[in-house]
Amino acid sequence: MERAFVYVIVGGGVAAGYAAHEFVKRGVSHGELCIISEESVAPYERPALSKGFLLPEDPARLPSFHCCVGSNEEKLTPKWYKEHGIELILNTQVKSADVKSKMLLIATGETISYKILIVATGARPLKLEETGVRGSDAANVCYLRDLADAEKLVNVMQSSSGGNAIVLGGGYIGMECAASLAINKLKVTMVLPRAHCMARLFTPKIASYYEEFYKSKGVKFVKGTVLTSFDFNTEGKVTAANLSDGSKLPADMVVIGIGIHPNTSLFEGQLTLEKGGIKVNYRMQSSNTSVYAVGDVAAFPVKFFGETRRRLEHVDSARKTARHAVAAIMEPKKTGEFDYLPFFYSKIFTLSWQFYGENIGEVFHFGDFSGKTFGAYWIHNGHLVGSFLEGGTKEQYEAIAQATRLKPAIEDLTELERQGLGFALSVSQKPPPSQPIIGGGSGRVPDKKPIYAWRATAGVILAASIAAFAYWYSRTESGENFVFDSIARLRI
């Protein structure tokens, strides 16, 4: 059987959910849009799986975290898709794609044709076997990418209560799972290949804060070593992990978070690939004009990075690339070039951090690393290009985002370090400059000094801003520590 749609989305994750929402906002007609997903549920906010979903008490469960609640927008339940005439084909893998004939073959044997295809296939976890170690299929070895993984993790965690959990990898998944395992009262050891956690983003000083916090919750760290093999019992369950430093760790369960691969295989040899993903332009359009790619699988030009193409494995970029692609498809003349400020966040234990921009150049830390609020700025070629903040309020996070987007020139580094968060607040409160700080809208650090070059020693305006901030801060400091209202509420 063959079915035909105007628009088809392959993949039913975060990007698919936000794309569907955008299609409806822009007036897609009933029967025009189809989503094909190998998952058994409608698109949901994937970050919830390593946060609220793993809580021992009152855990988050669907339908509470369907897209687009993570952006404080309506919740798209299966009923919503039905009401809007969107065909949601679940539990069904797309087996092959032929972009020349605009045809997909799905697992049921049906073919689906499209006029425009959006690829939102995300990524899959890097398996142990790809590193030469056997054991992925063991009943007490867990990955975490989709709902089925999360359900297995919860079951294994509950049946290993009070036992030893080993977490391999110190990135997002490793850190968030380790926190959840500790909250669930397992004895957690994190095995990190590098010298510290979150090595791709955190400085040693920032990492040390989180590691100390984790240690205070009973989590142990083994660093600079990797797994070489597992010991198994007669039932095939893992009982211990053998590490490259010669040590052996007893294990009742293992969680693996060692990286991901973008799901590009359907399109290899048909679309141009870059950075491991599908190469797209500012409209999210691939080398075939009828095919767009969004989310983790898309390698798109990031103006902020001077137009270099990047593949960002983060929920914010999944949401925004999806919305932009749909805008470019439905209203091409009204849709400009995608201009994205990279944004990453995480929530662990009672902590939460946000990062904006790029972590290159020199780093300047600020704030109280023995307290609750601290951060760092990254300065590259004399301009602020990246900002990190732990324990901020909504307004403080907005300020570091805004300051980073402006890429102000920094002339006095000592003063920047001294002002800390006050710097971002001052910059973000200033009226926009008469000419863009970011040269030609490209996001590149300008060659010439910008007309509005921020002097960290600036006088009157800064003093007024800091006074305003001090007043405002004194009012908010005692308030709840939140990232986005909705995210905190829904624990995603």
Ligand SMILES: Cc1cc2nc3c(=O)[nH]c(=O)nc-3n(C[C@H](O)[C@H](O)[C@H](O)COP(=O)(O)OP(=O)(O)OC[C@H]3O[C@@H](n4cnc5c(N)ncnc54)[C@H](O)[C@@H]3O)c2cc1C
């Ligand atoms: C546990 C977890 C926690 C996270 N926490 C954070 C966080 O705190 N902050 C942050 O910024 N980011 C976080 N992320 C990353 C974020 O969730 C991803 O960047 C985001 O989900 C990417 O969206 P996507 O739609 O591109 O891919 P996905 O959400 O992965 O969706 C891809 C979909 O495509 C489907 N699919 C793939 N191939 C096929 C096929 N051939 N046929 C049919 N369907 C197919 C998959 O089954 C899946 O449903 C987290 C990720 C995970 C796994």
